[in-house]
Amino acid sequence: MEGCRKKRTPLGSTEMNPDELAGLKEVLTHKFTGGSIVKSVLDAVNTGVIILDQHENICLINSRASQLLNIHQEGPVPTRLSSIFMDDDRKILLPNIIKMARQQGEFQGEVMLKRRPQAAFLAFFSMNYYVQDQIGLFVVTITDISRLKDVERLLRKSERMVYLGRMLDDISHQIRNPVLAIGGFSRRLLKTRLEKPEYVRIIMDESKRLEMLLDVLTEFIQLPKPRFSIKTCSDIRQLITRSGNNIAEQFDAELNVIDNIEEQDAPVVTDTMLLCQAIEHVITNACESFLDSPRKPVITLEFHAPLSPQGGMTIRVSDLGPGIRPPIISRIFHPFFSTKTGHLGMGLTFSRRILEELQGEIDAESGLNQGTTITIKLPGDRRRRIRTEPLPA
Structure with missing residues (x-):
């Protein structure tokens, strides 16, 4: 699922000078009442948030993103966005995402991300690109949708079971009439003179067994x-x-x-x-x-x-x-x-x-x-x- 809503002014490839970079980090790390305003606000959000400069260097990771990526428990904090992507996606997918965000202002889609040390999870990945006063900024949000995918698979399985149940119900109806006919004619034959009536009794007994089976299947299918x-x-x-x-x-x-x-x-x-x-x-x-x-x-x-x-x-x-x-x-x-x-x-x-x-x-x-x-x-x-x-x- 990919798309864009509104186009933002791209910054091109102009590199950020030291003063601009220092200014950006000052905004992101501004101290107030003993803590960072931006960091405190982002840590209160129940969605993973990562902020990058225009060169895709990670400037800030909120608590939820750290939890999703298992950063606090395993190794140093990543400095490049590529470090959280799967190896197969670093060459094509990630550059394409960054390019779309730069050109169209936004990317949204499902992406497989790394979770330290060796795990992975399916994420809804959104990247927005903002430009203000010639300073570019990427804002990435990450939501773990692995459980939603599991629910989706269960729903599909349920739909298949409903379809099979309806089909089985139709089949049982189609079989019931011939079975009833066989049983009825067998009982009539037993009233006549036959050389080997035991054969007819076998047919009648088996037809009764089939009728009972159909009754059980019908009850099973129609369980409220x-x-x-x-x-x-x-x-x-x-x-x-x-x-x-x-x-x-x-x-x-x-x-x-x-x-x-x-x-x-x-x-x-x-x-x-x-x-x-x-x-x-x-x-x-x-x-x-x-x-x-x-x-x-x-x-x-x-x-x-x-x-x-x-x-x-x-x-x-x-x-x-x-x-x-x-x-x-x-x-x-x-x-x-x-x-x-x-x-x-x-x-x-x-x-x-x-x-x-x-x-x-x-x-x-x-x-x-x-x-x-x-x-x-x-x-x-x-x-x-x-x-x-x-x-x-």
């Missing part, structure tokens, strides 16, 4: 956006315990609840409906790990909340099932991955998708014959205290 609200840890514990008991009853499982919440009123920012849905999938998955075992499912539901003003909460769901081998533990959140025959393997995928929407985290620990523990972390109130608490009188 979170409606965030601030709840207390106590509220969350009660809601999740109730949901957990409902799932445990369906599997005739024993649910043990452990409350380690230090601050019951600590805030948690979440969507309780979606959170309960995610926990239900996790507890269901834990109960299903006992399907091939004669033992009664035993599930432990733990709540942890730190004694912190920001709040937040950790929830753990543990089972004493057969566990998962370490090589495949990282795949349990992948779509359609299951260690159980006849299962779609979408439950934990739902949970991860929901936790991503809730700006939380989900992780798994397991070992063969050691059971599995799913850990969920929920964010607290991230608002600054200046927004939530009145200042004392």
